[in-house]
Amino acid sequence: MIEIRLHGRGGQGAVTASRIIAAAAFEDGRYSQAIPMYGTERRGAPLTAYVRIDNVRVRERELVHTPDYSICFDEFISMNQIIANSLKPGGVVLANTKFKAEELPLAGDIKIATVDATGIALKHLGRPITNTAILGAFAKICPEISMKGVEKAIYKYFPGRIGDMNIAAARASYEQVSELVPAINKEAPKEVVEIVSGGYGALKDVSGWRVFEPVVDEEKCIGCKNCWIYCPEAALEWTANNKPAMISRSCKGCGVCANECPVKAIEMKRVEVKKK
Amino acid sequence: MSERMTRPQIPLEEGVITPGSTCQGCGAAMAARLTFKVMGPNVIRHGIPCCPDQSSKSPSTGSVFEGGGPCLTGTARALKALGRTDIKAIAFFGDGGTYDIGFGGLMSAAQRNENVFVVTKDNEAYMNTGGQHSGGSPKYAETTTDAVGPNSRGSPVHKINAAFAFAAMNIPYIATASVAFPEDLMAKVKYAKDIEGFRILLIQSPCPVGWRYDPAKTIEVARSGVQSGIWPLYEIENGSSFKLNYKPKELKPITEYLKPQARFRHMTETEVNEIQVYTTAKWEKYLKADELKQIVF
Amino acid sequence: MVDYEVMVGNKACAVACKLARVKVAAAFPITPQTSITEYLSELYASGEMPGFEFVNAEGELSAQIIVQAAARVGARSFTCTAGPGLQFMHHPMNDTASGRTPLVMAVVHRGLKSMQPDHSDLMDQSWLGWVHLYVENAQEILDTTIMGYKIGEDARVRLPVAVGYDGYVLSYTAEPVEIPPQDMIDNWLPPYKPPRSLFYDSPEAPIGRGGGDRGGGDPNMAWKIHHGAVEAAESVIKEVTADWAKLTGRSYGNGMIQEYKTEGAEVILTAMGTVAGSASAAVDKLWKDGKKVGLVKIRSFVPFPRKDFQELAGKYSAIGVFDRSIQPGMGGPSYREIKNSLFDTGSYPVVAGFVGGLSGKEVTVNDFVKLGEKTLEFAKAKKADAHPIWV
Ligand SMILES: Cc1ncc(C[n+]2csc(CCOP(=O)(O)OP(=O)(O)O)c2C)c(N)n1
Ligand SMILES: [Mg+2]
Numbered sequence: 001m002i003e004i005r006l007h008g009r010g011g012q013g014a015v016t017a018s019r020i021i022a023a024a025a026f027e028d029g030r031y032s033q034a035i036p037m038y039g040t041e042r043r044g045a046p047l048t049a050y051v052r053i054d055n056v057r058v059r060e061r062e063l064v065h066t067p068d069y070s071i072c073f074d075e076f077i078s079m080n081q082i083i084a085n086s087l088k089p090g091g092v093v094l095a096n097t098k099f100k101a102e103e104l105p106l107a108g109d110i111k112i113a114t115v116d117a118t119g120i121a122l123k124h125l126g127r128p129i130t131n132t133a134i135l136g137a138f139a140k141i142c143p144e145i146s147m148k149g150v151e152k153a154i155y156k157y158f159p160g161r162i163g164d165m166n167i168a169a170a171r172a173s174y175e176q177v178s179e180l181v182p183a184i185n186k187e188a189p190k191e192v193v194e195i196v197s198g199g200y201g202a203l204k205d206v207s208g209w210r211v212f213e214p215v216v217d218e219e220k221c222i223g224c225k226n227c228w229i230y231c232p233e234a235a236l237e238w239t240a241n242n243k244p245a246m247i248s249r250s251c252k253g254c255g256v257c258a259n260e261c262p263v264k265a266i267e268m269k270r271v272e273v274k275k276k
Numbered sequence: 277m278s279e280r281m282t283r284p285q286i287p288l289e290e291g292v293i294t295p296g297s298t299c300q301g302c303g304a305a306m307a308a309r310l311t312f313k314v315m316g317p318n319v320i321r322h323g324i325p326c327c328p329d330q331s332s333k334s335p336s337t338g339s340v341f342e343g344g345g346p347c348l349t350g351t352a353r354a355l356k357a358l359g360r361t362d363i364k365a366i367a368f369f370g371d372g373g374t375y376d377i378g379f380g381g382l383m384s385a386a387q388r389n390e391n392v393f394v395v396t397k398d399n400e401a402y403m404n405t406g407g408q409h410s411g412g413s414p415k416y417a418e419t420t421t422d423a424v425g426p427n428s429r430g431s432p433v434h435k436i437n438a439a440f441a442f443a444a445m446n447i448p449y450i451a452t453a454s455v456a457f458p459e460d461l462m463a464k465v466k467y468a469k470d471i472e473g474f475r476i477l478l479i480q481s482p483c484p485v486g487w488r489y490d491p492a493k494t495i496e497v498a499r500s501g502v503q504s505g506i507w508p509l510y511e512i513e514n515g516s517s518f519k520l521n522y523k524p525k526e527l528k529p530i531t532e533y534l535k536p537q538a539r540f541r542h543m544t545e546t547e548v549n550e551i552q553v554y555t556t557a558k559w560e561k562y563l564k565a566d567e568l569k570q571i572v573f
Numbered sequence: 574m575v576d577y578e579v580m581v582g583n584k585a586c587a588v589a590c591k592l593a594r595v596k597v598a599a600a601f602p603i604t605p606q607t608s609i610t611e612y613l614s615e616l617y618a619s620g621e622m623p624g625f626e627f628v629n630a631e632g633e634l635s636a637q638i639i640v641q642a643a644a645r646v647g648a649r650s651f652t653c654t655a656g657p658g659l660q661f662m663h664h665p666m667n668d669t670a671s672g673r674t675p676l677v678m679a680v681v682h683r684g685l686k687s688m689q690p691d692h693s694d695l696m697d698q699s700w701l702g703w704v705h706l707y708v709e710n711a712q713e714i715l716d717t718t719i720m721g722y723k724i725g726e727d728a729r730v731r732l733p734v735a736v737g738y739d740g741y742v743l744s745y746t747a748e749p750v751e752i753p754p755q756d757m758i759d760n761w762l763p764p765y766k767p768p769r770s771l772f773y774d775s776p777e778a779p780i781g782r783g784g785g786d787r788g789g790g791d792p793n794m795a796w797k798i799h800h801g802a803v804e805a806a807e808s809v810i811k812e813v814t815a816d817w818a819k820l821t822g823r824s825y826g827n828g829m830i831q832e833y834k835t836e837g838a839e840v841i842l843t844a845m846g847t848v849a850g851s852a853s854a855a856v857d858k859l860w861k862d863g864k865k866v867g868l869v870k871i872r873s874f875v876p877f878p879r880k881d882f883q884e885l886a887g888k889y890s891a892i893g894v895f896d897r898s899i900q901p902g903m904g905g906p907s908y909r910e911i912k913n914s915l916f917d918t919g920s921y922p923v924v925a926g927f928v929g930g931l932s933g934k935e936v937t938v939n940d941f942v943k944l945g946e947k948t949l950e951f952a953k954a955k956k957a958d959a960h961p962i963w964v
Contacts, residue, residue: 010299042328043299043485202293202331209300225283229458230495232305232330234294250294254301254484255492268492317773320646335771335778337645339638340665346635350597350642350650353626357596357648363772381638384631 001054002144003064007083008073009209011043013131016157017073018049020135021145023153025053028146033058044209044252046077053144071138072096073130075118075273076208081188084108092180094138096130097273101178105275107185113141115177124169128211132158132166136174147174206233210253212268218243220265227257227266277511277519278451278467281459287313292330301491303481303498304329304397306455308368311395311479314466319364320355322347324378326370327404327483329397344369345381348392356391364393364469371398371412374478375436379411386445386474393468394476399483400435407486411436414506415554416547417539419486424542434554439478439512443571446515447474454480454507456498460521464511480507488538500533505559512571520566530555576752582743585711585750586653586679586736587612589718591622592758593677596648596765599628599639603658604688605740606681610653633658637665640676644669644733649722649765650676655740656683656694663698669733670702671799675725675765677718678703680737681744682846684898689933690739692845692898696874696906702799704734704806705875707845711750714738716823719758723813726765729805739847741933753821761820807876826870829878834860835867840891840948843869843907848897848936855941866945871907879914886915891923891957893948895941895964897930904928904960925957929964940964 004021008014015036022032035050050064065086071094072083078095084106087093091110095101096117104112117133124133132154139147150170155163214227214236223242235250236257244257244266258266291312298305308330315334323338324347339347344367351365374382374396385392401419402408408421413431418424422431439450449468453461461479468475482498484491501507502522509521530552534540543551565571580588586609590598600610610629617627626648630636633654640650654662659680669676684691695705704724708717714736721734738744769777791797807829814828825831833853835841844852849870859866869885871878885892896905903909908926915921927944930936944964951957 042297043491045297045299200297200328203295203297206295225286229283229286229310230306230455232298232302232309232494233296234290234292234309238288252295252300254494255490256301256494259492260495319773320771322642335773337642337771339642340668342634343638343665346599346630346638347642349628349630349635350599350639350644351646353597353599353628353639354643354646354648354650357624357626357643358646359624360772380631381635384635388628 001052001058002069003067004051004053004069004071005064005067006049006051006071006073007077008047008049008131009077010045010047011129012073013129014047014049014073017071017131017135018051020132020150020153020157021051021138022053023156024139024145024149027149027152030055031057033060035063046074046208067091069094069138069142071134073117073134076271079105079273079275081106084110084183085188092141094134094141094177096134099275101181102184103275105185106183107188108183109186110183111180112183113137113178113180115173117173120169120172120176124165124172133169133173136170136172137177139170140174140177141180205249206252207248210251210271212253212255213251213271214246214255214257214266215269216244216246217265217267220263222263222265224262226260226262230256230260232256277513277517278463281463281466283459286459286462289313291315291334292332294330296330297328298330299485299491301484301494302329303455303483303494304399306494307395307397307461307479307481308332310455310458310461311368311465314462315366315469318362319366320351322351322365322367324369324373325404326373327399329368341373342377342381344373344378344394345383345385348394349385349388349390352391361391365391366393366395366469368395368397370402370404371396371400372402372410375411375438383441383445386442386447386476389447389473391472392474395465396476396478397481398478399481399486401483401486403483403486407483411438415551416543418542419539429547430539430542439510442476443512443515445474447476448472448514449475450512452478452480452507452509454498454502454509455482456495456502457509457522460509486539489536493536497533497536500528503528504530504533505555506530506533508559508562510562510566516570518565518569518571520562523563523566527556527559576754577749578752579747579749580711581608581745581747582711582714582738583608583681583745584612585715586718587616588750588752589715590651591616592753592755593649593719593722593762594622594759594764595651596624597626597628597640597643598651599630599636599643600652600654601630601633601636601658603633603655603683605683605690605744606653606655606658606679608744609679609681633661634665637662637669641665641669641672641674644674644676644765645672645767646771647765647767651678652676653679653681655681656685656688659694659698660685663701666698666703666733667701671795673731673802674733675722675731676733677721677725678733678735679714679718680735682737682739684932687932690741691931691933692737692896693931695735695737696898696900698735699875699906702732702803703875704730704732704803704810704873705737706734706873707737707871709847709850709870711743711746711748712823713825714743715750715752716817716821716825719762720813720817722765723762724806724809727809727813728768730802730809731768732802732806737846743847751821751823757820803876807873807878807880810873825872827881829873830881831870831872833868833870835869835885837865838867838889839865840893840945840952841867841869841885841889842893842895842941842945842948843871843911844895845871845874845897845907848895848930851936851938852895852941854938855945858938858942859945864945864949866948874907877910877914879910882911882914883918886918886922887920889922891925891948891952893925893927893944893951895927895929895944899928899931899961908960923951923955923957925951925962926960927964928961936964
């Protein structure tokens with residue numbers, strides 16, 4: 001049996017991806033099981049899903065605690081040690097990132113492969129929905145899954161033209177995924193950033209939720225407070241000089257502020273994923 | 277009726293604790309933020325199962341999904357019995373909890389004119405459970421239980437006109453509001469919170485996930501709903517005095533509202549026309565009532 | 574002489590509410606509970622209960638939620654219902670208990686298959702973790718309703734208490750009831766204070782959703798704590814009952830059970846509610862005929878008097894259990910609990926499970942005489958007939 005853990009965020013299609021992997025395994029003549037994280041899914045909120053593949057019907061009814069593979073659909077979460085934690089010795093991490101495998105700050109007795117799934121998704125689908133864009137890469141690095149099975153499974157979920165586009169994305173990632181390289185760091189870095197997922201009630205910090213963030217052009221800003229009053233998260237502070245300023249821990253990057261600015265003084269800029 | 281509020285009058289201080297656990301661009305989160313900016317500290321907030329919006333800085337309690345009305349009743353009566361009528365029993369509920377499963381209980385609480393203030397964030401479906409049909413779902417909207425196919429065109433019925441149902445109970449105050457009109461919304465909260473008796477405020481709260489539009493467009497969608505007459509802003513006092521708070525010279529066509537939302541994508545021209553005629557006819561009635569300053573039965 | 578009045582069971586209940594200075598009551602009429610709501614309405618109208626709020630709820634569901642909310646805010650609260658009304662309350666009753674909200678609810682038994690009484694209505698609720706007390710006469714209704722507040726509001730318990738009594742034969746039957754003076758009750762039962770105030774100007778006001786002990790990390794924990802609270806009610810019931818006996822001179826055994834002529838008995842019968850009265854009359858007859866049959870009245874079904882039965886187990890050769898309800902396919906509830914209690918003691922008296930009195934079927938003193946005799950036969954034969962033995 002092999003066990004897979006998927007990291008993504010609500011809206012990226014990680015749960016669908018888990019089912020596509022399970023269907024691909026069945027296409028290849030094996031049994032499988034796809035488990036979504038239990039609880040509520042909120043768009044933008046980090047989430048986890050799991051897959052098991054076996055030669056017999058899967059009987060285990062528990063979350064995957066020590067996966068063989070960890071797949072991360074999100075560029076930000078890819079920089080976080082959580083995707084490398086509790087893997088089986090020699091386990092594999094497949095991360096969506098522009099960085100080379102050697103550059104990821106992940107540690108442990110693991111091997112890492114990377115692919116720029118966001119770039120591939122934007123090119124083939126026009127939207128940063130990275131689920132199918134990473135599955136081709138997975139078929140390449142995981143001998144338990146065939147590319148043929150993945151393609152058949154994608155068609156099951158996305159028939160017709162949408163399926164073609166998704167398969168094109170999967171094929172691109174099959175071609176572009178890096179070699180597997182062992183992690184350089186053996187010890188996990190001390191500072192592990194908490195990935196705050198959804199649920200109920202106030203959260204500590206959602207800065208990791210946003211793919212885009214508001215950048216204010218103070219020259220253009222006329223101080224009308226539209227951005228400030230329409231922000232669902234009160235994530236814009238109204239400063240003493242009558243201008244808005246993003247409160248980083250509160251902004252989820254929805255873009256309402258930019259959309260409501262009457263003078264287009266706010267631009268939603270793609271957040272740069274930085275190495276720490 | 278409420279008194280106009282201006283942008284500079286909006287308090288800088290927040291009444292909610294953010295960030296909350298809502299989706300990006302959540303209209304209900306906006307509704308909660310605006311509501312609790314002016315609600316004041318002397319409240320007990322009541323909740324029932326629904327999507328998260330924003331936690332407020334007020335003491336909170338709650339009840340089962342069907343229990344909105346009686347839960348508020350119990351609190352209000354206890355406050356009276358304990359001599360603490362300075363504290364207000366207020367609620368922040370979803371449309372499902374208000375118009376469907378909890379409707380009877382709220383209606384009865386309204387009929388008893390319980391001293392409570394209900395704020396409903398209306399996102400036109402059961403969003404917490406994944407966007408199923410509610411009494412707030414408009415006709416033709418595709419919800420996860422109003423699928424579109426050869427046998428179904430989305431929601432088969434018009435949205436409940438809940439404000440008028442409550443008006444039948446002759447309660448002191450009913451109003452509608454929209455997150456796109458924050459000053460109007462807050463003026464209504466401010467006015468309603470100190471009235472004695474049953475008050476209800478219905479807030480249009482678009483949901484990017486359930487209505488299927490780009491999260492950045494929450495306000496844009498809400499605004500076009502108001503400007504096209506789909507979601508008129510008004511107040512009703514004592515079951516009959518009526519005031520329309522927003523009266524454009526001309527309504528925008530409803531297509532401006534429907535277009536960005538994929539839940540209406542399947543609608544045919546005939547269906548769109550049907551909704552246009554329905555909306556315009558209703559709008560005429562609102563204008564008439566506004567002119568007469570009351571609803572004539 | 575103490576004040577007394579010949580009153581029906583339902584009035585005894587309403588008078589108890591007044592004596593306990595209940596602040597909020599909400600109810601919905603259903604036979605045979607209805608007259609409690611009417612008495613409460615009169616008490617409200619007369620101004621005899623200053624600061625009392627009475628709500629004509631639009632259904633039992635709402636009645637339960639209203640009193641739950643009122644109690645959570647800090648008002649001593651009361652509701653009452655019967656049979657189908659109780660079933661309609663089921664959902665919010667869970668929150669009342671899980672939210673650890675003390676209040677008293679009178680359940681005027683109306684069985685689930687007719688308008689007439691049996692215990693199936695309250696038995697149906699036994700998973701929710703309320704305290705369930707079953708009472709026998711109008712005096713016991715008055716006394717137990719007041720005691721119910723003292724038990725439920727105790728910091729070790731903090732649970733709602735259901736006081737169950739049979740419809741008609743008790744709810745509408747009049748008998749003399751002693752009414753304790755108000756100041757005596759005021760001294761004994763202080764005003765209710767919730768553990769955490771919901772008032773914004775109190776330092777302990779919680780922010781975020783209220784509710785019970787959700788127990789943090791371990792999902793089992795909320796159940797573990799709730800289970801512990803119901804178990805803790807046992808010693809509180811015993812304390813409060815003893816205290817009440819000191820205060821009023823009226824005693825109800827140890828509160829969990831009440832024994833009658835068990836001293837020197839060969840076998841015992843058990844019964845709950847009104848039929849325990851008839852059973853005790855039967856016991857007198859049996860002793861008179863030289864048949865050594867005692868009676869154990871079960872007062873508390875939840876928590877179950879497990880320890881008491883474990884102690885009784887070794888003393889008698891047979892126990893004839895009478896249940897006024899049956900869970901189809903599963904059997905009589907107190908029969909199962911008693912057997913369950915005895916298993917660990919290693920002493921196994923013969924346990925016979927009688928079931929009767931369903932849907933109001935009368936159970937007479939003579940019926941109980943026969944059950945006593947049967948139980949003696951079972952003791953001799955060292956074996957009982959198969960359960961259920963229909964009466
Ligand atoms: C008695 C009961 N039935 C069903 C549910 C499941 N449930 C929880 S929230 C919800 C939908 C809430 O919809 P709404 O009131 O419109 O609020 P929203 O989630 O849209 O904010 C449902 C169906 C429940 N909690 N209790
Ligand atoms: Mg809703």
